[in-house]
Amino acid sequence: MAVAPNPFQLPNITKFKIALCQLSVTSDKNQNLDRASRMIRFSVKQGSKLVVLPEMWNCPYSSDCFAKYAEDFDNRDASPTLSMLSEAACCHGITIIGGSLPEWDHGRLYNTCCIFGPDGKLKARHRKIHLFDIDIPGEISFKESDTFTAGDQPTIVDTEVGRIGIGICHDIRFPELAALYRKRGVDIICYPGAFNMSTGELLWELVQRARAIDNQLFVATCSPSRNSTGSYTTWGHSTLVGPSGEIIVTSGHEETTVIAEIDYSNIQLQRKSLPLDDQKREDIYKFIDVHELNP
Numbered sequence: 001m002a003v004a005p006n007p008f009q010l011p012n013i014t015k016f017k018i019a020l021c022q023l024s025v026t027s028d029k030n031q032n033l034d035r036a037s038r039m040i041r042f043s044v045k046q047g048s049k050l051v052v053l054p055e056m057w058n059c060p061y062s063s064d065c066f067a068k069y070a071e072d073f074d075n076r077d078a079s080p081t082l083s084m085l086s087e088a089a090c091c092h093g094i095t096i097i098g099g100s101l102p103e104w105d106h107g108r109l110y111n112t113c114c115i116f117g118p119d120g121k122l123k124a125r126h127r128k129i130h131l132f133d134i135d136i137p138g139e140i141s142f143k144e145s146d147t148f149t150a151g152d153q154p155t156i157v158d159t160e161v162g163r164i165g166i167g168i169c170h171d172i173r174f175p176e177l178a179a180l181y182r183k184r185g186v187d188i189i190c191y192p193g194a195f196n197m198s199t200g201e202l203l204w205e206l207v208q209r210a211r212a213i214d215n216q217l218f219v220a221t222c223s224p225s226r227n228s229t230g231s232y233t234t235w236g237h238s239t240l241v242g243p244s245g246e247i248i249v250t251s252g253h254e255e256t257t258v259i260a261e262i263d264y265s266n267i268q269l270q271r272k273s274l275p276l277d278d279q280k281r282e283d284i285y286k287f288i289d290v291h292e293l294n295p
């Protein structure tokens with residue numbers, strides 16, 4: 001992982017449009033790919049330079065589907081999904097945060113986000129660090145750890161549209177990951193996600209705003225649209241939050257592409273008017289950076 005200097009530095013582009021493609025996921029992989037490809041094209045027509053896709057968008061979010069739909073990302077001939085993303089990024093000259101997909105690697109399955117640059121090259125991959133295991137009797141029971149192996153690396157990627165930190169859905173509940181990204185000079189954290197109907201209403205917006213406020217940076221989330229016929233119903237509500245915790249744009253739960261402008265100078269403004277970093281009392285509590293432990 002690239003180690004960044006701490007002070008905030010404005011990237012080359014400071015104002016640009018982001019698109020959150022809240023697509024409707026079906027059990028037909030080819031149809032999902034076509035739909036995503038059309039939504040990316042639409043986003044580009046609207047002027048977007050950064051496009052974000054949802055968690056598990058080529059596959060239903062269901063434990064019995066992950067292995068069936070998984071692709072080996074190191075063998076591009078066997079990965080129609082990565083080929084489509086790479087071509088789309090290159091042909092439109094944009095950065096794509098490729099949501100998340102089931103990935104096979106040496107007999108293990110991961111919930112993985114791939115990031116492509118405008119040259120179509122795979123810049124980074126983030127494997128979901130915090131797997132989603134939940135059991136609320138009578139409401140929801142889901143155990144990602146039955147099928148997936150957890151990733152063990154934070155992911156920071158330098159792009160033409162700033163320094164981006166990646167998390168996948170449940171990763172958003174862990175403030176330490178976002179704080180680490182903040183320490184490493186990230187401008188925006190993108191979380192492809194698929195929150196559920198039990199926790200979504202109370203928490204989805206709250207955790208996004210909390211991560212943004214704590215760290216005075218942008219937070220973008222992208223969910224699949226709600227499909228009540230499957231075994232897992234997603235909450236939807238893809239959102240962009242600004243560095244003072246303001247909701248810049250959000251969606252309902254239906255299929256849609258949400259587009260908004262990001263202005264990174266708002267990060268500096270917010271940090272200047274409320275210098276949380278200077279006010280921190282690390283003499284009382286110390287944030288331990290994993291790279292201090294494992295350089």
Ligand SMILES: NC(=O)CCC(=O)C(=O)O
Pocket residue numbers: 055131132168169170171173193194195196199200
């Ligand atoms: N796919 C997920 O990680 C869902 C996370 C979630 O719904 C939560 O409450 O956390």
